[in-house]
Amino acid sequence: MGTSERIDLEHGGEEVAEAAASVEKAFEGKEVPPWERQVTVRSMVVSLVLGVMFTFIVMKLNLTTGIIPSLNISAGLLGFFFVKAWTKLLAKSGMLMQPYTRQENTVIQTCVVASSGIAFSGGFGSYLFGMSSDIAKQSPEATAQDIKDPGLGWMIAFAFVVSFLGLFSLVPLRKIMIVDFKLTYPSGTATAHLINSFHTTEGAKLAKKQVNLLGKFFSFSFFWGFFQWFYTASDGCGFSNFPTFGLEAYKNKFFFDFSTTYVGVGMICPYIINVSLLVGGIISWAIMWPLIDNKKGDWYSAKLEQSSLHGLQGYKVFIAIAMILGDGLYNFIKVLGRTLLGLYNQFYRKSLGTSSSSSDPNSPPLLSYDDERRIDMFLKDQIPVWFAVIGYVVIAVASIVIVPHIFPQLKWYYIVVIYIIAPALAFCNAYGCGLTDWSLASTYGKLAIFTIGAWAGASQGGVIAGLAACGVMMNIVSTASDLTQDFKTGYMTLASPRSMFLSQVLGTAMGCVISPCVFWLFYKAFGNLGIPGSAYPAPYALVYRNMAILGVDGFSALPQYCLTLCCVFFVAAIGINLVRDLVGEKWAKFIPVPMAMAIPFYIGSYFAIDMCVGSLILFIWQRIDKVNADTFGSAVASGLICGDGIWTLPSSFLALAGVKPPICMKFLSRGVNTKVDGFLES
Numbered sequence: 001m002g003t004s005e006r007i008d009l010e011h012g013g014e015e016v017a018e019a020a021a022s023v024e025k026a027f028e029g030k031e032v033p034p035w036e037r038q039v040t041v042r043s044m045v046v047s048l049v050l051g052v053m054f055t056f057i058v059m060k061l062n063l064t065t066g067i068i069p070s071l072n073i074s075a076g077l078l079g080f081f082f083v084k085a086w087t088k089l090l091a092k093s094g095m096l097m098q099p100y101t102r103q104e105n106t107v108i109q110t111c112v113v114a115s116s117g118i119a120f121s122g123g124f125g126s127y128l129f130g131m132s133s134d135i136a137k138q139s140p141e142a143t144a145q146d147i148k149d150p151g152l153g154w155m156i157a158f159a160f161v162v163s164f165l166g167l168f169s170l171v172p173l174r175k176i177m178i179v180d181f182k183l184t185y186p187s188g189t190a191t192a193h194l195i196n197s198f199h200t201t202e203g204a205k206l207a208k209k210q211v212n213l214l215g216k217f218f219s220f221s222f223f224w225g226f227f228q229w230f231y232t233a234s235d236g237c238g239f240s241n242f243p244t245f246g247l248e249a250y251k252n253k254f255f256f257d258f259s260t261t262y263v264g265v266g267m268i269c270p271y272i273i274n275v276s277l278l279v280g281g282i283i284s285w286a287i288m289w290p291l292i293d294n295k296k297g298d299w300y301s302a303k304l305e306q307s308s309l310h311g312l313q314g315y316k317v318f319i320a321i322a323m324i325l326g327d328g329l330y331n332f333i334k335v336l337g338r339t340l341l342g343l344y345n346q347f348y349r350k351s352l353g354t355s356s357s358s359s360d361p362n363s364p365p366l367l368s369y370d371d372e373r374r375i376d377m378f379l380k381d382q383i384p385v386w387f388a389v390i391g392y393v394v395i396a397v398a399s400i401v402i403v404p405h406i407f408p409q410l411k412w413y414y415i416v417v418i419y420i421i422a423p424a425l426a427f428c429n430a431y432g433c434g435l436t437d438w439s440l441a442s443t444y445g446k447l448a449i450f451t452i453g454a455w456a457g458a459s460q461g462g463v464i465a466g467l468a469a470c471g472v473m474m475n476i477v478s479t480a481s482d483l484t485q486d487f488k489t490g491y492m493t494l495a496s497p498r499s500m501f502l503s504q505v506l507g508t509a510m511g512c513v514i515s516p517c518v519f520w521l522f523y524k525a526f527g528n529l530g531i532p533g534s535a536y537p538a539p540y541a542l543v544y545r546n547m548a549i550l551g552v553d554g555f556s557a558l559p560q561y562c563l564t565l566c567c568v569f570f571v572a573a574i575g576i577n578l579v580r581d582l583v584g585e586k587w588a589k590f591i592p593v594p595m596a597m598a599i600p601f602y603i604g605s606y607f608a609i610d611m612c613v614g615s616l617i618l619f620i621w622q623r624i625d626k627v628n629a630d631t632f633g634s635a636v637a638s639g640l641i642c643g644d645g646i647w648t649l650p651s652s653f654l655a656l657a658g659v660k661p662p663i664c665m666k667f668l669s670r671g672v673n674t675k676v677d678g679f680l681e682s
Contacts, residue, residue, distance in 0.1 A: 023196050024373045024494075030101070035381050035496035038103040039503055046082045047108050047503075050075060051115030051510050055518045057645030058116050060261065062125025063522060063529060063536040065599060065607045069268040071116065074214075074638040076191055079108035080198045081211040102199040106495040107503040109191060110486045114479075114507030115514060121441065121478040122159050122511075124519040125538050127449070127467040130545035134530040135538070139309060139545055145409065145461040152520045154406050159512035161399040162472050166479030167504055168395065169423045170430055171388040174487050174497060179375055181342070183434025185488040192492035210635040217636050221260040221643025228258065229651055233664035235534070243667050244609075250667075252285045253604020262607045264640030266614020267633055272589050273596045274611040280597030281605025289316065299560045306532075309546070313532075314559045316602045317546055322566035323598035324543070326573030328443040334581070335432035335440060342435055378491045381498040392423075399472070407468040409461030414452050418472050425473070426480035433481045434488070441481065445474035446547060453551035462552035467544060479508065525652035532603075539603045573598075 054071055061068045087100045122128060129135060131148040170177070177183055197203035232238035239258040243250035266274050292315050296302045304311035309318075367375070396419045400412050425444050433439045453466025483504050490500040528534040530541050555563050573594035580588040600608055614637070621629040668676065 022368070022370055023492075024370045026200060027102075027196075027494075032377060032494050033098070033101060033103060035498040035502075037098060038101070038107050038496055038499035039506070040098065040104060040107075042083060042086055043079075043104050043108050043503075044111070044506060046079055046086075047111035047115065047507060048510060049082070050078055050108070050112045051507065052514055052518075053642065053646060054112055054116035055119045055511070055514050056648055057261075057641055058119040059124060059515070059518050059522060060536075060645050060648050061265070062119060062540075063538045065262075065603060066125055066540045067265060067269070067596075067599065067607075068120055069265050069641075071113065071638075071641075073191065073194055073634050074642065075112040075116075076105065076109040076195050076198070077207060077210060077214065077635065077638070079112065080105050080195070080207055083108065084204070102195050102493045103490075103495040103499065105195050105198065106192075106490055106493045107499055109195065110489070110500055111503040111507035111510070113486075114482065114504045115511040117478070117482060118159060118163060118508065118511030118515040119518065121163070121475050122155075122515050122519075123467075123471050123474070123544075124515060126442075126540040127445065127470040127474070127544045128155065128158075129519075129530060129538055129541040130543075130548070131464055131467050132530065132541070135541045135545050138313070138530075138532070138542055139549060146463040148407065148464055150520070150523055152516055155516040155519070156513060157402065158406050158471070159516060160509075161395070161402045162475040163479060163508050163512055164505070165392060165395050165399065165419070165422070166426055166476040166481075167483050167501070167508065168388045168391040169426045169476060170480045170484055171383050171501065172385045173427065174383070174484065175379065177430065177434060177484055178487055178491050179378065181431075181434070183431065183488070184437075185434045185485045186437040188485040188488035189492060192489045195489070195493050206631070210632060213632050214635040214639040214642070217639025218643040218646075221264075221640045222647050223643075224258075224260055225644045225647030225651070229647075229654075230661050231663045231665040233661045235528075237661075237664040237666055239665070240535070241667070247667070247669050252290070253281065253600075253606055254285065254609065255606050256609050256613065257606045259607065259610050259644065260640040261644040262610035263614040263617070264637040264644075266611030267618045267637035267640070269611060269615075270589075271615050271619070272591075273593060274608065274615045276592035276594075276596035277600055277608035278605060278612055279592045281600035281608050283597070284316070284319075284601040285604055288319075310559050315562055315565065317542060318550075318558055318562055318566055319569050320598045320601035321543055321547060321550070322570040323573045323594050323601070325446065325547075326570040327577060327593075327595040327598070328440070328446060330574045330577040331438065332440055332443050334577075335435070335438060336428060338435050339428050339431045342431065374491050374494065377494045378497060381496040383497055383501060403468070403472065407464055409456060409465040410452070410468040410472075411456075411465075414455065414465065414469060415472060418448065418452075418469060418476075422473065422476045426477045429477040430481045430484040433485060439478065439481045441474050441478035444477045445470040448473035449544070449547050450551040453548050456552070458552045463545070463548040466548040466551050470544065470548075479504075521652050521656075522648075525655040537603055539599070543602070 054075065057071070058068055083100050083104065090097075123130075129150065133147050133149055136147045198207045228239045232240070241250075242255060242258060244256040245254055249255060289312065292299065293312055296312070300311045300314075306313065308314070400415045400419070403415055404410055404412050429440055429444065448469040449466040452469035453462040456462035456465035483501070486500050486504060487497060489495070490497060522536065523529055526534075526536055529536045530538040558566070576591065576594050580591045580593075583591070618629060618633055621633065
């Protein structure tokens with residue numbers, strides 16, 4: 001979700017207001033470099049460094065809770081700082097050949113987000129890791145054809161053959177989406193406002209202060225992670241297992257785990273998301289799971305292992321899936337409805353020859369100075385339609401040939417069907433995102449899981465086929481939406497569409513190598529990925545795998561009364577969303593979001609408490625000094641997230657080298673402590 005800038009105008013007549021409102025008049029004397037000079041060597045070097053940094057952050061979030069905030073602002077801010085420092089140094093030495101422009105800043109932001117975005121759309125915390133034997137052990141009756149363990153080679157190959165197709169699918173429609181339909185793309189617009197402000201005198205001063213604050217909290221977060229590491233010699237040790245509210249609450253996943261990452265995420269996420277997470281944790285871990293646990297021996301066998309999906313774990317996973325699917329279905333229908341209505345209105349107006357800006361059908365639409373300037377630059381560097389079509393066909397053919405070799409269960413004709421319908425779905429997703437700022441890439445991925453999985457069937461490896469099809473579909477619609485949003489950012493900063501497309505391609509290529517390598521590092525350094533209760537439980541991996549099992553086998557795997565409860569929560573998710581939309585924005589901010597409520601059902605509320613602490617810090621800060629809180633809040637949050645995220649790099653290298661922390665800090669009840677003391681004395 002993006003946040004929009006609000007500009008307060010001074011009282012002084014229409015001319016002053018118009019001048020203040022015009023962004024491009026402030027840049028009127030500055031030359032816009034040709035697209036070849038917008039994508040520079042220094043921009044790619046900075047993008048590579050930041051791409052690695054943000055991939056570690058996204059990967060850690062992927063493998064812990066799956067909640068990933070928008071990092072566009074952080075990427076834009078850090079990109080501005082790094083290149084500004086670079087050019088300042090070169091200017092002093094007399095070696096500066098090209099000044100730093102907002103177009104180059106936009107290229108860096110686009111490249112970084114494209115690179116780190118592969119860590120999410122690549123499925124390393126969801127569908128791809130859901131194929132592994134580590135996750136399969138937690139699912140019922142997995143066979144050899146339903147398992148594919150991670151391998152660096154095939155993960156990189158798969159990323160390359162599926163991640164570029166979405167970039168070519170909507171290139172011919174960029175003018176329609178941005179200029180004709182005038183879609184807002186709130187996150188892309190907010191990022192453009194931010195980049196534009198950086199390159200003004202006042203904006204540069206403010207950005208310097210923001211970067212300084214980000215650096216301070218980055219250092220604090222990094223060294224706090226380093227300090228905590230000394231106390232984690234074994235599982236269940238350290239500050240991350242501090243029983244803040246007592247041992248009984250700790251047993252039910254209610255504790256503050258001192259994670260600066262999630263305190264920072266809580267400062268970025270809306271208050272209602274954080275409260276929804278906490279409400280979901282209370283409903284599940286404080287009420288439902290203790291009640292269902294009391295039915296052990298009645299609803300399910302008391303002899304089952306804790307991780308068995310035929311026992312309590314099944315209720316946790318499948319009820320969470322029901323809520324996620326209910327929320328996804330509602331938002332899919334809602335966004336699709338708005339998309340179709342928007343398209344109807346666009347073409348209806350066009351057929352009448354009218355526009356929203358003019359009541360006279362024979363007069364052309366009135367354009368502001370900014371719009372005229374932006375449209376002129378946006379249409380200047382055309383990307384030929386033939387190039388997009390040939391690119392799509394060539395990559396599609398390569399994918400149809402290569403993907404079945406990686407996943408024999410996913411037949412070539414399944415992929416052909418996906419690639420035929422994918423451009424239409426990519427358009428719907430990009431258009432809906434332009435209206436609502438909501439990408440439904442994961443929803444389209446789930447649709448592929450159920451349809452392809454059911455088509456393949458259990459005997460033909462439908463589980464792997466469904467998960468792989470999810471990856472193919474999700475990458476197409478996700479990258480198409482991201483590129484269109486970046487086109488909007490480029491449109492508002494006068495960055496050439498060609499430089500936007502090239503930076504997206506280069507960023508995607510970086511991500512196809514960086515993301516699998518970072519995941520491989522996590523996989524080898526921390527040997528308990530995907531295990532419930534571990535530091536990296538990868539909750540969505542099990543969720544996606546069990547969606548595939550449901551698509552193939554139906555509801556036979558569910559324990560007693562689980563289907564009834566799933567139906568109740570599926571309907572409840574739709575009902576809550578409906579109420580949120582009916583009551584209006586004023587009251588909707590007090591009604592929980594079902595998707596957010598579902599996440600703690602499986603992994604607990606500890607991270608929700610961290611995020612609520614982040615919300616509380618921001619809330620108090622805004623009460624004390626709202627201006628500074630709004631100005632510097634995102635910089636502080638980014639520093640907290642980045643520092644702790646980057647600490648995972650040296651900690652993983654230490655783990656690979658066999659260096660273990662020297663201390664285990666654990667917390668025992670008084671009775672257990674007495675027994676331990678007695679044992680040690682004997």
